[in-house]
Amino acid sequence: xxxxxxxxxxxxxxxxxxxxxxxxxxxxxxxxxxxxxxxxxxxxxxxxxxxxxxxxxxxxxxxxxxxxxxxxxxxxxxxxxxxxxxxxxxxxxxxxxxxxxxxxxxxxxxxxxxxx
Amino acid sequence: xxxxxxxxxxxxxxxxxxxxxxxxxxxxxxxxxxxxxxxxxxxxxxxxxxxxxxxxxxxxxxxxxxxxxxxxxxxxxxxxxxxxxxxxxxxxxxxxxxxxxxxxxxxxxxxxxxxx
Numbered sequence: 001x002x003x004x005x006x007x008x009x010x011x012x013x014x015x016x017x018x019x020x021x022x023x024x025x026x027x028x029x030x031x032x033x034x035x036x037x038x039x040x041x042x043x044x045x046x047x048x049x050x051x052x053x054x055x056x057x058x059x060x061x062x063x064x065x066x067x068x069x070x071x072x073x074x075x076x077x078x079x080x081x082x083x084x085x086x087x088x089x090x091x092x093x094x095x096x097x098x099x100x101x102x103x104x105x106x107x108x109x110x111x112x113x114x115x116x
Numbered sequence: 117x118x119x120x121x122x123x124x125x126x127x128x129x130x131x132x133x134x135x136x137x138x139x140x141x142x143x144x145x146x147x148x149x150x151x152x153x154x155x156x157x158x159x160x161x162x163x164x165x166x167x168x169x170x171x172x173x174x175x176x177x178x179x180x181x182x183x184x185x186x187x188x189x190x191x192x193x194x195x196x197x198x199x200x201x202x203x204x205x206x207x208x209x210x211x212x213x214x215x216x217x218x219x220x221x222x223x224x225x226x227x228x229x230x231x232x
Contacts, residue, residue, distance in 0.1 A: 004159070041154075041204055043222040056219055090159055104150060105220060107159035 003027050004108035006091050012114045013081055021076045021111045023091030031055070032074035033105065034066060035090040043090070049074055081115045088112050118143045118209045122223035130231050135194040137226045139181075139207035142188065147209045149190040150220070151181055154204040163205075166190060177201070202230045 004025045013019055025032065034046040048056035049068040063079045074091060092105040123138040141147055148167050152160040164175025171183040181192045190207060207223040
Protein backbone atom coordinates (compact mmCIF):
# COMPACT_ATOMS: atom_id res chain seq x y z
CA UNK A 1 0.00 0.00 0.00
CA UNK A 2 2.95 2.28 -0.69
CA UNK A 3 1.75 5.80 -1.43
CA UNK A 4 4.74 7.31 -3.24
CA UNK A 5 7.42 4.92 -4.42
CA UNK A 6 10.78 5.55 -6.06
CA UNK A 7 13.23 3.28 -7.80
CA UNK A 8 16.03 2.71 -7.31
CA UNK A 9 16.66 3.48 -3.66
CA UNK A 10 20.41 3.67 -4.22
CA UNK A 11 22.21 4.58 -7.41
CA UNK A 12 25.98 4.57 -7.74
CA UNK A 13 27.43 5.53 -11.10
CA UNK A 14 30.42 7.07 -12.84
CA UNK A 15 30.74 10.64 -13.99
CA UNK A 16 29.46 11.17 -17.50
CA UNK A 17 26.86 8.43 -17.35
CA UNK A 18 23.14 8.89 -17.96
CA UNK A 19 20.67 7.60 -15.38
CA UNK A 20 16.97 7.68 -14.60
CA UNK A 21 14.96 7.65 -11.41
CA UNK A 22 11.35 6.56 -11.45
CA UNK A 23 8.50 7.73 -9.26
CA UNK A 24 4.98 6.44 -8.93
CA UNK A 25 2.12 7.50 -6.68
CA UNK A 26 -1.08 5.58 -6.05
CA UNK A 27 -2.88 8.35 -4.17
CA UNK A 28 -4.78 9.67 -7.16
CA UNK A 29 -3.04 13.04 -6.88
CA UNK A 30 -2.74 15.35 -9.87
CA UNK A 31 0.51 17.11 -8.96
CA UNK A 32 3.98 15.61 -8.61
CA UNK A 33 7.34 17.08 -7.67
CA UNK A 34 11.05 16.39 -7.65
CA UNK A 35 13.22 17.73 -4.84
CA UNK A 36 16.97 17.57 -4.31
CA UNK A 37 18.38 17.22 -0.80
CA UNK A 38 22.05 18.06 -0.55
CA UNK A 39 24.62 16.77 1.92
CA UNK A 40 23.59 19.44 4.43
CA UNK A 41 19.97 18.23 4.27
CA UNK A 42 18.78 21.34 2.42
CA UNK A 43 15.68 20.61 0.33
CA UNK A 44 15.09 22.45 -2.91
CA UNK A 45 12.36 21.94 -5.44
CA UNK A 46 13.47 21.11 -8.95
CA UNK A 47 10.31 20.43 -10.94
CA UNK A 48 6.57 20.17 -10.57
CA UNK A 49 4.00 18.64 -12.88
CA UNK A 50 0.25 19.10 -12.73
CA UNK A 51 -1.82 16.74 -14.85
CA UNK A 52 1.29 15.90 -16.88
CA UNK A 53 2.02 19.57 -17.55
CA UNK A 54 5.28 21.13 -16.36
CA UNK A 55 4.40 23.82 -13.83
CA UNK A 56 7.60 24.53 -11.91
CA UNK A 57 11.01 24.42 -13.51
CA UNK A 58 13.58 25.82 -11.15
CA UNK A 59 17.09 26.82 -12.09
CA UNK A 60 18.27 23.33 -12.79
CA UNK A 61 20.87 22.33 -15.40
CA UNK A 62 19.24 21.15 -18.59
CA UNK A 63 21.00 17.83 -18.07
CA UNK A 64 18.01 17.11 -15.83
CA UNK A 65 14.85 16.27 -17.73
CA UNK A 66 11.60 15.24 -16.06
CA UNK A 67 9.03 13.19 -17.88
CA UNK A 68 5.46 12.52 -16.83
CA UNK A 69 3.86 9.77 -18.93
CA UNK A 70 0.67 9.99 -16.87
CA UNK A 71 -0.61 11.61 -13.68
CA UNK A 72 0.67 8.76 -11.52
CA UNK A 73 4.26 8.82 -12.75
CA UNK A 74 7.05 11.36 -12.83
CA UNK A 75 10.49 10.21 -13.88
CA UNK A 76 13.75 12.09 -13.72
CA UNK A 77 16.45 11.55 -16.32
CA UNK A 78 19.92 12.92 -15.78
CA UNK A 79 22.47 13.16 -18.58
CA UNK A 80 26.23 13.45 -18.24
CA UNK A 81 26.27 13.01 -14.49
CA UNK A 82 28.66 15.20 -12.50
CA UNK A 83 30.10 14.86 -9.02
CA UNK A 84 27.90 17.70 -7.81
CA UNK A 85 24.79 15.75 -8.71
CA UNK A 86 25.40 13.45 -5.76
CA UNK A 87 22.43 13.96 -3.44
CA UNK A 88 19.19 12.41 -2.32
CA UNK A 89 16.35 12.98 -4.75
CA UNK A 90 12.80 12.94 -3.42
CA UNK A 91 9.62 12.60 -5.36
CA UNK A 92 6.40 13.98 -3.86
CA UNK A 93 2.77 14.30 -4.80
CA UNK A 94 -0.22 16.35 -3.76
CA UNK A 95 -3.75 17.11 -4.80
CA UNK A 96 -4.29 20.66 -5.97
CA UNK A 97 -6.98 22.62 -4.14
CA UNK A 98 -9.11 24.05 -6.92
CA UNK A 99 -11.64 25.66 -4.61
CA UNK A 100 -9.15 26.93 -2.10
CA UNK A 101 -7.12 25.27 0.56
CA UNK A 102 -3.68 23.83 0.41
CA UNK A 103 -2.99 20.16 0.46
CA UNK A 104 0.13 18.66 1.92
CA UNK A 105 2.73 16.89 -0.15
CA UNK A 106 3.44 13.22 0.34
CA UNK A 107 7.04 12.22 -0.11
CA UNK A 108 8.66 9.09 -1.42
CA UNK A 109 11.51 7.34 0.42
CA UNK A 110 14.19 9.02 -1.70
CA UNK A 111 16.89 7.90 -4.10
CA UNK A 112 20.47 8.33 -2.94
CA UNK A 113 22.57 9.13 -5.99
CA UNK A 114 26.34 8.84 -5.70
CA UNK A 115 28.46 9.95 -8.63
CA UNK A 116 32.05 8.68 -8.57
CA UNK B 117 8.70 35.65 -2.02
CA UNK B 118 8.52 33.25 0.86
CA UNK B 119 11.26 31.96 3.08
CA UNK B 120 11.67 30.06 6.30
CA UNK B 121 14.33 30.36 8.98
CA UNK B 122 14.82 27.59 11.50
CA UNK B 123 16.81 28.79 14.47
CA UNK B 124 19.22 26.16 15.66
CA UNK B 125 20.44 23.46 13.33
CA UNK B 126 20.82 21.11 16.30
CA UNK B 127 18.67 20.78 19.40
CA UNK B 128 19.36 18.30 22.20
CA UNK B 129 16.95 17.42 24.98
CA UNK B 130 16.67 14.76 27.62
CA UNK B 131 13.95 12.17 27.38
CA UNK B 132 10.83 13.58 29.03
CA UNK B 133 11.88 17.19 28.54
CA UNK B 134 10.06 19.84 26.54
CA UNK B 135 10.87 19.97 22.84
CA UNK B 136 10.88 23.42 21.19
CA UNK B 137 11.92 23.80 17.57
CA UNK B 138 11.80 27.31 16.20
CA UNK B 139 10.54 28.45 12.83
CA UNK B 140 10.11 31.97 11.52
CA UNK B 141 8.70 32.71 8.12
CA UNK B 142 8.67 35.54 5.67
CA UNK B 143 5.70 35.96 3.39
CA UNK B 144 4.07 38.93 1.68
CA UNK B 145 0.66 37.26 1.80
CA UNK B 146 -1.02 34.99 4.35
CA UNK B 147 1.08 31.88 4.62
CA UNK B 148 0.33 28.22 4.89
CA UNK B 149 2.83 26.45 7.08
CA UNK B 150 3.92 22.88 7.56
CA UNK B 151 6.20 20.85 9.77
CA UNK B 152 7.70 17.69 8.34
CA UNK B 153 9.84 15.06 10.07
CA UNK B 154 12.54 12.99 8.40
CA UNK B 155 13.82 9.87 10.12
CA UNK B 156 17.22 8.53 9.05
CA UNK B 157 17.26 7.23 5.49
CA UNK B 158 13.58 7.91 5.01
CA UNK B 159 11.38 10.41 3.22
CA UNK B 160 9.55 13.31 4.80
CA UNK B 161 6.39 12.76 6.80
CA UNK B 162 3.90 15.49 7.59
CA UNK B 163 3.62 16.29 11.29
CA UNK B 164 1.08 19.09 11.08
CA UNK B 165 -0.10 22.00 8.96
CA UNK B 166 -1.54 25.47 9.42
CA UNK B 167 -3.98 26.64 6.75
CA UNK B 168 -5.64 29.70 8.35
CA UNK B 169 -8.03 27.87 10.65
CA UNK B 170 -7.12 27.49 14.33
CA UNK B 171 -3.81 29.09 15.23
CA UNK B 172 -2.89 26.22 17.55
CA UNK B 173 -2.44 23.14 15.44
CA UNK B 174 -2.13 19.63 16.79
CA UNK B 175 -0.27 17.00 14.84
CA UNK B 176 0.84 13.43 15.09
CA UNK B 177 3.03 11.93 17.80
CA UNK B 178 2.01 14.55 20.36
CA UNK B 179 3.47 17.54 18.51
CA UNK B 180 1.74 20.86 18.16
CA UNK B 181 2.58 24.27 16.74
CA UNK B 182 1.20 27.74 17.21
CA UNK B 183 0.89 30.27 14.41
CA UNK B 184 1.73 33.76 15.65
CA UNK B 185 1.25 36.34 12.96
CA UNK B 186 2.68 39.21 15.03
CA UNK B 187 5.90 37.27 15.51
CA UNK B 188 5.85 35.58 12.06
CA UNK B 189 6.53 32.35 13.87
CA UNK B 190 5.33 28.77 13.78
CA UNK B 191 7.30 27.00 16.51
CA UNK B 192 6.93 23.27 17.05
CA UNK B 193 6.56 21.90 20.56
CA UNK B 194 6.08 18.63 22.38
CA UNK B 195 5.64 18.51 26.16
CA UNK B 196 7.68 15.38 26.72
CA UNK B 197 10.38 14.10 24.38
CA UNK B 198 10.68 10.45 23.54
CA UNK B 199 13.72 8.66 22.18
CA UNK B 200 11.79 7.92 19.01
CA UNK B 201 11.45 11.67 18.33
CA UNK B 202 15.11 11.86 17.33
CA UNK B 203 15.02 12.98 13.69
CA UNK B 204 15.43 15.94 11.34
CA UNK B 205 12.56 18.43 11.39
CA UNK B 206 11.71 20.78 8.57
CA UNK B 207 9.47 23.81 8.57
CA UNK B 208 7.99 24.81 5.21
CA UNK B 209 5.85 27.64 3.84
CA UNK B 210 3.63 28.14 0.84
CA UNK B 211 0.98 30.73 0.09
CA UNK B 212 -0.68 29.65 -3.09
CA UNK B 213 -4.15 28.96 -1.85
CA UNK B 214 -6.13 27.38 -4.62
CA UNK B 215 -3.10 27.20 -6.80
CA UNK B 216 -1.96 24.10 -8.53
CA UNK B 217 1.66 24.97 -7.89
CA UNK B 218 1.92 24.16 -4.21
CA UNK B 219 5.50 25.29 -4.16
CA UNK B 220 6.99 24.61 -0.73
CA UNK B 221 9.91 26.59 0.63
CA UNK B 222 11.77 24.62 3.26
CA UNK B 223 13.90 25.74 6.16
CA UNK B 224 17.33 24.21 6.54
CA UNK B 225 16.13 21.72 9.11
CA UNK B 226 16.77 21.11 12.79
CA UNK B 227 18.32 17.88 13.99
CA UNK B 228 16.70 16.79 17.24
CA UNK B 229 18.71 14.55 19.54
CA UNK B 230 17.05 12.96 22.55
CA UNK B 231 19.28 11.75 25.40
CA UNK B 232 18.19 8.94 27.70
